[in-house]
Amino acid sequence: TKQKLWGGRFTGKTDPLMHAFNQSLSYDQRMHAADVRGSISYAKALARVGILTGDEETRIVQGLELVGEEWKSGQFQVQPDDEDIHTANERRLSELIGPLGGKLHTGRSRNDQVATDMRLWLLDEVEEIEEGLRALIRVMVERADRERDYLMPGYTHLQRGQPIRWSHLLLSHAFSFRADLERLEQLIPRISVLPLGSGALAGNPFAVDREFLARDLGFTSIAENSLYGVGDRDFIIEFMMWASLATTHLSRMSEDLIIYSTAEFGFVTLSDAYSTGSSMMPQKKNPDSLELLRGKSGRVFGNAAGFLMSYKGLPSTYNKDLQEDKEPLFDTVDTVSACFRIAEGVIATLSIHPDKMRQALTMDVLATDLADYLVRKGVPFRETHHISGRAVALAESRNSQLNDLSVADYKQLCDKFDDDVHDVFDFEASVERRQAIGGPSRVMIDRQVSVLRAALEK
Ligand code: ARG
Numbered sequence: 001t002k003q004k005l006w007g008g009r010f011t012g013k014t015d016p017l018m019h020a021f022n023q024s025l026s027y028d029q030r031m032h033a034a035d036v037r038g039s040i041s042y043a044k045a046l047a048r049v050g051i052l053t054g055d056e057e058t059r060i061v062q063g064l065e066l067v068g069e070e071w072k073s074g075q076f077q078v079q080p081d082d083e084d085i086h087t088a089n090e091r092r093l094s095e096l097i098g099p100l101g102g103k104l105h106t107g108r109s110r111n112d113q114v115a116t117d118m119r120l121w122l123l124d125e126v127e128e129i130e131e132g133l134r135a136l137i138r139v140m141v142e143r144a145d146r147e148r149d150y151l152m153p154g155y156t157h158l159q160r161g162q163p164i165r166w167s168h169l170l171l172s173h174a175f176s177f178r179a180d181l182e183r184l185e186q187l188i189p190r191i192s193v194l195p196l197g198s199g200a201l202a203g204n205p206f207a208v209d210r211e212f213l214a215r216d217l218g219f220t221s222i223a224e225n226s227l228y229g230v231g232d233r234d235f236i237i238e239f240m241m242w243a244s245l246a247t248t249h250l251s252r253m254s255e256d257l258i259i260y261s262t263a264e265f266g267f268v269t270l271s272d273a274y275s276t277g278s279s280m281m282p283q284k285k286n287p288d289s290l291e292l293l294r295g296k297s298g299r300v301f302g303n304a305a306g307f308l309m310s311y312k313g314l315p316s317t318y319n320k321d322l323q324e325d326k327e328p329l330f331d332t333v334d335t336v337s338a339c340f341r342i343a344e345g346v347i348a349t350l351s352i353h354p355d356k357m358r359q360a361l362t363m364d365v366l367a368t369d370l371a372d373y374l375v376r377k378g379v380p381f382r383e384t385h386h387i388s389g390r391a392v393a394l395a396e397s398r399n400s401q402l403n404d405l406s407v408a409d410y411k412q413l414c415d416k417f418d419d420d421v422h423d424v425f426d427f428e429a430s431v432e433r434r435q436a437i438g439g440p441s442r443v444m445i446d447r448q449v450s451v452l453r454a455a456l457e458k
Contacts, residue, residue, distance in 0.1 A: 004081060004083070004087075005083075005087050005090060005091070019081075019083075022083065022320075023082075023083050023084065024083070024084040024085075024323050024326060025078060025082050025083060025084050025085060025087075025088055027326055027327055027330060028084050028085045028114075028117075028326055029071070029078075029085050029088070030121075030330065031085055031117045031118070031120075031121045032068070032071040032076075032085055032089070033068060033071070033072075033121075034116075034117040034118075034120035034121040034124075035085045035086060035089050035113070035117045036064050036065070036067055036068040036071075036089060037120060037217065038113060038116045038117055038120060038196060038217065039064050039089065039090075039093075039104060039113075040061050040064050040065070041196070041213050041216040041217050042104065042108055042196060042208075042213070043057055043060040043061055043064065043104055044057060044061070044212075044216065045197075045208040045209055045210075045212055045213050045216075046103070046104075046106060046107070046206070046208065048208075048209055048212060049206050049207055049208055049209070051103070051106050051107075051206055052103060056100055056103065059097050059100060060093070060097065060100065060101065060103070060104055062097075063093045063096045063097040063101060064089075064093060064104075066096055067089050067092050067093055067096065070092070076088075076092065079091065084110070084114075084323075085117070086110045086113050086114065086117075087110075090104065090105060106206065107199060107204045107205055107206045107208060108196070108199065108204075109198075109199050109200035109201075109230070109318075111198070111199070111200050111201065111230040111317070111318040112195045112196050112197065112198040112199055112200075112226075112229060112230050113196070114322075115195035115196075115198075115229060115230055115232070115233075116194065116195050116196040116217070118233075118236065118325070118326075118329075119191055119192065119193065119194075119195065119219070119235065120217060122191055122235070122236070122239060122329070122333075123188070123191055123192060123218075125333045125337075126184060126187070126188060126191065126239070128337065129184065129333070129336055129337055129340070130181065130184055130185070132336075132337055132340035132341055132344070133177060133180060133181050133184065133246070133340050134181065134456055135340070135341075135344050136177060136340050136343050136344040136347070137174050137177050137178060137181065137452060137455075137456060138456055139344050139347050139348045140170050140171070140173065140174040140177070140347055141171070141174055141449055141452045141453060141456070143167075143170055143347065143348075143350075144166075144167035144168075144170040144171045144174065144445065144448070144449060145167070145445075145449045147166055147167055147170075147352065148165055148166075148167040148442060148445045149165075149354070150165065150166040150167075150352065150354035150357055150358075151163050151164070151165060151166070151354075151357065151358060151361060151427050151428065151431060152164060152165070152166050152169070152267060152357035152358075152360060152361065153357075153360050153361055153362075153365050154168070154169070154440075158259070160360070160361075160362065160364065160365050161365065162365055162366075162368055162369075162430070163361055163365055163366070163427040163430050163431050163440075164431065164440040165431060165440045165445060166267075166352060166354070166357060167440075167445050168440035168445065168448075169256070170347075171445070171448045171449070171452070173249070173252075173253040173256075174448075174452055175448075175452070176249040176252075176253075177246070177249060178452060178455050180242070180245065180246040180249060181455070182455075183242055183245070184242060184246075187235070187238055187239060187242060188220075189220055189221070190234070190235055190238065191235045191239070192218075192219050192220040192221065193219060193220075193221050193222065193223050193229075193232075193235075194210060194213055194214040194217065194219035194221070194222045194223060194229075195223045195229035195230060195232075196210070196213050196217070197210040197213055197222075197226075197229075198223060198226035198227075198229030198230050199226060199230075200230070200317075200318070201226060201227055201230055201231075201317040201318065202226060203226040204226075210222050227316055227317050230317050230318050231314075231316055231317040231318060231322075233307075233311060233322060233325050236307065236325050236329050237304065237307060237308055237311065239329070239332070240300070240303050240304035240307065240328065240329065240332050241304050243300050243303075243304070243332045243333075243335075243336045244297065244300050244301040244304050246336060247293075247296055247297035247300045247301075247335070247336060247339055248297045248301070250293045250294075250296075250297065250339055250340075250343055251293060251294040251295075251296075251297040253293075253343070254290035254291070254293040254294040254343075255290075255294055257270075257287070257290050257346075257350070258287050258290050258291065258294070261287050261290075265356070265360070266353055266356040267352065267353055267356050267357050267360070268350050268351065268352050268353065269350070269351045269352075269353070270285070270287050270289065270290070270346065270349075270350060271346075271349035271350065271351070272285075273345065273349055274287075274288075274289035274290075274342070274345060274346045274349065275287060275288060275289070276288045289342055289345075289346050290346065292342070293339055293342060293343055293346075296335050296339055299331075299335060300332050300335055300336065303328035303329070303331055303332045304328070304332070306328055307324060307325055307328045307329075310322075310324045310325075311325075361427050362401065363395075363401040363402040363403050363425060364392055364395075364401070364402060365427075366402060366424055366425055366427070366430055367388045367389070367391070367392050367402065368388070369424050369430045369433070370384075370388040370391060370402065370421075370424050371384040371385050371387070371388040372384070372433075373417075373421065373424050374387060374388075374414060374416055374417070377416040377418075378416070379414065379416055384414075387413050387414045390413055391405060391409075391410065391413055394409065394413070402425060403422060403425035407419055407421060407422070
């Protein structure tokens with residue numbers, strides 16, 4: 001049958017198992033549009049330096065457009081000998097326009113071609129991922145804005161600590177996602193570096209105008225060193241590391257909500273749309289969406305760690321090990337995109353139970369406020385901490401709460417206590433005292449909501 005594009009120096013045939021082992025078309029065909037775009041620009045660049053006549057350029061560009069159409073409409077026929085998206089597209093181009101198709105690859109290598117395709121493809125995907133992340137943050141901010149009335153305990157070590165607003169908790173996760181959004185935007189200039197024109201490794205001998213290529217393809221900068229241009233996959237590792245952190249944030253938020261959705265907490269209920277049942281226990285409604293969100297972070301970091309291991313120790317420029325960048329990257333892109341969409345749906349449809357949150361607010365979460373009361377009367381905090389601790393112990397020994405102790409009891413613990421000590425035992429007041437930037441008071445919820453809204457508008 002037809003020879004391989006690189007078949008000139010070969011007399012023997014490829015072992016079929018080796019062909020299957022070597023091929024990447026089964027998965028890199030999803031970059032078909034990027035590959036066609038890169039080739040169209042390259043054909044134009046070749047024409048600009050006289051390697052192609054204007055007429056040849058037109059026929060090649062039209063041929064490539066047809067190839068692109070075939071992919072889009074599902075008409076593209078993969079042939080058994082096609083190795084990857086680059087060889088498949090070139091093979092098809094030559095079928096469509098004849099031997100002229102063979103001029104396209106002048107001065108180009110699959111090495112600069114694949115690096116260009118990957119970057120172009122990822123830039124498009126990053127835009128979509130950014131949209132998904134923004135949509136998630138938006139839903140969280142809107143909920144936080146509406147649900148600021150509800151108080152709940154804030155936890156450290158999963159032990160009740162101090163009262164906060166439900167909105168404050170929700171916003172804390174939204175701020176992690178805002179940081180992820182910033183980090184993602186900061187990756188873009190490092191993805192947007194043009195490799196095309198680097199050749200196989202030693203640059204382009206036909207003086208193609210790489211500034212033209214960069215402009216035409218929308219890259220913001222040009223790989224200034226051809227060895228770097230074909231050999232660098234940092235942008236892929238960086239993106240997968242980014243995704244590892246972003247999905248880890250999703251995992252931590254999910255864990256909070258999984259705990260809060262247990263009957264023991266009962267703060268939230270997942271909608272049916274994001275829960276599943278048990279095949280045996282009829283009463284079960286399990287938070288599978290959140291568990292999957294928690295679990296996916298492991299998979300995404302596995303992708304990053306796996307490819308980093310393949311990358312480590314490679315000699316300069318292109319080695320076939322680099323083909324191992326694709327499946328982990330594609331899986332990471334698909335996984336994070338799905339995760340953001342699911343998380344958005346879970347948050348948008350979650351029911352909350354403010355009464356349960358309120359019931360979980362026991363008086364002991366005001367022990368810090370009790371200590372602060374004495375601070376305001378001039379007692380050093382280290383002493384007030386101790387006195388408040390003794391009040392907690394006294395209440396506990398009587399099987400009662402801090403607000404059950406009498407003013408006389410308090411005066412016994414410290415003579416700075418006054419009749420107004422019972423004003424301390426007010427959860428709303430405690431939260432509202434936290435007026436410094438970053439606190440759970442209403443004004444600070446307002447501030448957080450506007451900071452995040454402004455970030456989303458950028
Ligand atoms: N399919 C290859 C990859 O994904 C394309 C580059 C092949 N280059 C080469 N010199 N064999 O990495």
